Structures are given as structure tokens and as C-alpha cells.
Amino acid sequence: MEPSVSVQAQPKNRTAAWTLAGVIIGFAMPVCACLAMIIAVFTGLAGLTGPARTTTSTMPLGGGPVHVSGPTTGPAVAIIDVVGGIVSGDDSTPLSTDTVAASSRIVPLIRQAAKDNDVKAIVLRINSPGGAVVPTNEIYMALKEADKPIVAVFGATAASGGYYIAMAAQHIVANPDTFTGSIGVILSLQDLEGLFEKVGVRVNAIKSGPYKDIGSAARGLTDAERALLQAIVDETYDSFVKVVAEGRKMSEAEVRQIADGRIMTGRQALQAKLVDQLGSLDDGIEKAAELGGITGEPRVIRYRSTSPFTSFLGGLSREVIFTLLGLPADRPAYAAPQLEYRWP
Numbered sequence: 189m190e191p192s193v194s195v196q197a198q199p200k201n202r203t204a205a206w207t208l209a210g211v212i213i214g215f216a217m218p219v220c221a222c223l224a225m226i227i228a229v230f231t232g233l234a235g236l237t238g239p240a241r242t243t244t245s246t247m248p249l250g251g252g253p254v255h256v257s258g259p260t261t262g263p264a265v266a267i268i269d270v271v272g273g274i275v276s277g278d279d280s281t282p283l284s285t286d287t288v289a290a291s292s293r294i295v296p297l298i299r300q301a302a303k304d305n306d307v308k309a310i311v312l313r314i315n316s317p318g319g320a321v322v323p324t325n326e327i328y329m330a331l332k333e334a335d336k337p338i339v340a341v342f343g344a345t346a347a348s349g350g351y352y353i354a355m356a357a358q359h360i361v362a363n364p365d366t367f368t369g370s371i372g373v374i375l376s377l378q379d380l381e382g383l384f385e386k387v388g389v390r391v392n393a394i395k396s397g398p399y400k401d402i403g404s405a406a407r408g409l410t411d412a413e414r415a416l417l418q419a420i421v422d423e424t425y426d427s428f429v430k431v432v433a434e435g436r437k438m439s440e441a442e443v444r445q446i447a448d449g450r451i452m453t454g455r456q457a458l459q460a461k462l463v464d465q466l467g468s469l470d471d472g473i474e475k476a477a478e479l480g481g482i483t484g485e486p487r488v489i490r491y492r493s494t495s496p497f498t499s500f501l502g503g504l505s506r507e508v509i510f511t512l513l514g515l516p517a518d519r520p521a522y523a524a525p526q527l528e529y530r531w532p
Contacts, residue, residue: 252300253489264487265476266301267311267469270294270327273530274319274349289316291323295330297491302334307489308480309337311472312357318349318370318530321424328431331356337479341472342366342463347451349529351462352428355435358479360463361472362454369457370531371432371447373425375417377525378405403525424527436461451531 253266270289277292301307312331318324331338331353340346340354342362347370354360362368384390384406391406402413409417429447433440438461446452446460457463465471477486 253304253491256488256490258485258487260487262306262487263308263480263482264304264306264489265309265311265473265480265482266304266307267313267473267488267490268294268297268301269490269492270312270314270316270350270353271343272316274316274324274327274353276320276323289319289327291326294327298327298330298334301491302336306487307336308482309339309476310334311469311476312338312340312354313343313469313472314340314346314350314354315343316350317345317347317532318352319528321349321373321527321529324349324352324529328353328356337476339472339476339479341469342368342454345531347531348372352431352529355431357435359465359472359475361465361467361475362457362463363468364454364466366454366457367451367531368454369446369452369460369462370449371428371443372449372529373421373428374528374530375421375525376528377403377409377417379408380405381407421527428529432462449531 253264256267258264272288274289274291277290298310301310310331334356338357338359340357340360342350342354342360343366344363345367346354346362347368351368351371389406391404393401393404393406395401399413399416402409402416425447429440429443432438432443432447436443446462452460452462454463454466458466465475473486473488480486
């Protein structure tokens with residue numbers, strides 16, 4: 189009788205082969221997914237520093253103009269968004285969402301739009317409570333250097349630093365219920381001396397001079413330290429007042445009457461001569477087209493910085509993205525004190 193061993197071994201060998209293939213695929217898929225994410229992130233990093241793109245039909249890698257409405261060619265109005273707290277360039281990463289307005293992302297967009305010969309005017313869409321003084325000034329200076337008509341359009345909030353950057357615009361449109369104003373400067377310092385005493389914590393500072401640990405959370409301010417910091421705040425405040433006076437064609441005395449940090453609505457801002465018109469984004473686009481000498485329906489484009497990674501993940505928040513990648517989602521608990529044009 190013929191042995192049947194070879195007949196029985198064939199299905200067993202097939203089962204083993206399929207099992208091995210499944211194991212290989214199971215390991216390969218997550219590895220390939222991780223590699224794809226890494227490539228996307230680094231592609232986004234390269235794109236953020238790359239040259240401006242000229243097409244407006246699709247979103248270029250790393251950012252650039254994307255078509256919004258109107259004709260697909262010809263003279264254009266460019267929209268640039270300033271959304272969220274204004275932060276320095278070091279606080280921006282390809283994984284950031286639009287919850288912060290980082291100068292490292294916004295300034296290059298302004299410069300790209302300024303170099304685009306088709307862009308005849310810029311609409312600065314602001315929805316920001318302000319933020320750090322230095323990046324606010326960086327955005328403002330980039331707008332001043334753009335040498336093109338600028339119309340600022342206020343969203344829900346355009347306060348303090350959010351209002352500051354609008355001073356580079358020739359025309360300001362606010363929603364009637366926009367929160368704006370809050371012209372002023374703040375420097376926030378923590379004083380945990382009482383808490384430290386309760387829990388028995390002592391901080392010994394070995395310093396080279398009497399002011400080296402100024403602002404330390406381990407103790408309160410001395411009168412001399414408070415006076416020194418107040419002088420810095422006052423100096424920065426004076427600069428803010430001058431910017432508003434120049435931008436709104438008002439005297440510094442007129443500005444100081446309302447530059448006490450108060451918040452106001454769009455209606456109140458119109459009465460105070462801090463804005464020119466109550467309206468919407470469409471009104472701002474129409475005014476920008478007029479200032480840019482565009483007749484008929486304008487081509488509207490939007491300058492944005494993005495990466496394939498953030499586009500793929502869509503509306504996921506920074507915290508969710510970082511958690512999925514196994515990275516710390518929160519910012520460090522300690523941040524150095526800084527001067528801010530911010531509300532509240």
C-alpha cells in the first residue's frame with residue numbers, strides 16, 4: 189500500500205505558510221505606518237522653510253496659497269489668519285494646530301503674499317487675545333514691510349496684541365460683538381513664598397547681584413524690584429500707545445484716555461475710533477479689493493502653513509496627536525516670565 193504522509197503534509201504546510209505570512213504582515217503594517225508618519229513630519233518641516241508656491245488649485249506641501257473663491261487666475265486678495273494666542277517661533281511645530289498664532293508660521297506667509305505679484309491686497313483675519321510682546325511686534329513689522337494694502341477683519345476676539353498687529357492695516361472691520369481693545373501690557377509673576385513656608389520649602393539663591401533672582405516665585409518683590417519692572421512695563425506700554433496713535437491717526441493723549449486695559453465691543457470700538465467699520469469677512473474682502481484696485485469679483489486666496497501629517501489627521505487636537513504618538517502632550521509646567529500684550 190502507498191504511504192499517505194505526503195498527502196496529509198500538504199495542507200499542514202499551507203497552514204504554516206499562511207500563519208507565517210500573517211505574522212510578517214502584522215509586524216510590517218505598524219512599522220510602515222510609523223515610517224509614513226515620520227516621512228510626513230519631515231516633509232512638513234522641509235516645506236515650512238521652502239519657497240513660495242504659485243498654484244492656488246490645491247494646498248502645496250508645507251503651505252502656500254489655496255484658492256477660496258472667484259476667478260482662478262488674475263489679481264487676488266490674500267487672506268492670512270492669525271488665530272489663537274500669539275507666541276514666538278520656538279513654540280511652533282509641524283504638529284501644532286491653529287490654537288496658537290506662532291510668528292514663525294505667520295511672518296513667512298506675510299512675506300510670501302508680499303512677493304506674489306498677483307496679490308494686490310491682504311486681508312488679515314484676526315481671532316486672538318494677544319500674546320507675547322516680541323512675536324507680536326515681529327508680525328506687525330512684517331505687515332508694515334509688505335507694502336500692500338491691508339484690511340484687518342476681527343473675529344470673536346482681537347484684543348491687546350491681536351489689536352496691536354491690526355495697526356499695520358489701512359482699514360479695520362469688526363463684528364459688532366467682537367471683543368477688542370485691551371490696550372496695555374502685563375507681566376505676570378508668581379509669588380509662592382507663603383505656600384513654601386507652609387510646606388517647609390526653602391530656596392537658597394546664590395547670586396551675582398541683588399536683582400539676579402528678580403521675579404523668583406520663592407519670594408515676593410522688593411520695592412526696588414517692583415519699581416524696576418514697572419519701568420520696563422511702562423516703556424513697553426509707551427511703544428504700544430505710539431503704534432496705536434500712528435495706526436489710527438490719533439494723538440497719544442487721545443489713545444491714553446482709552447488705553448487703560450479696558451475691553452470693548454466692536455460697537456464701542458467704532459465709537460472710540462479704534463475700528464473703521466462694522467461688518468464681516470466678506471466686507472473686508474470687498475474693501476481690500478477696492479484698495480488694491482481690483483475691479484469686478486476678486487480672486488480670493490488663503491495663505492496657510494500646513495504639512496501632509498496635519499492634513500491627514502484633520503481636526504485632531506495637539507493633545508490627541510501627541511498622546512497617540514506616545515509623546516508628552518502638555519507644555520512644561522514652568523515658563524519664564526515675559527512681557528505680554530494679552531487679555532485677560
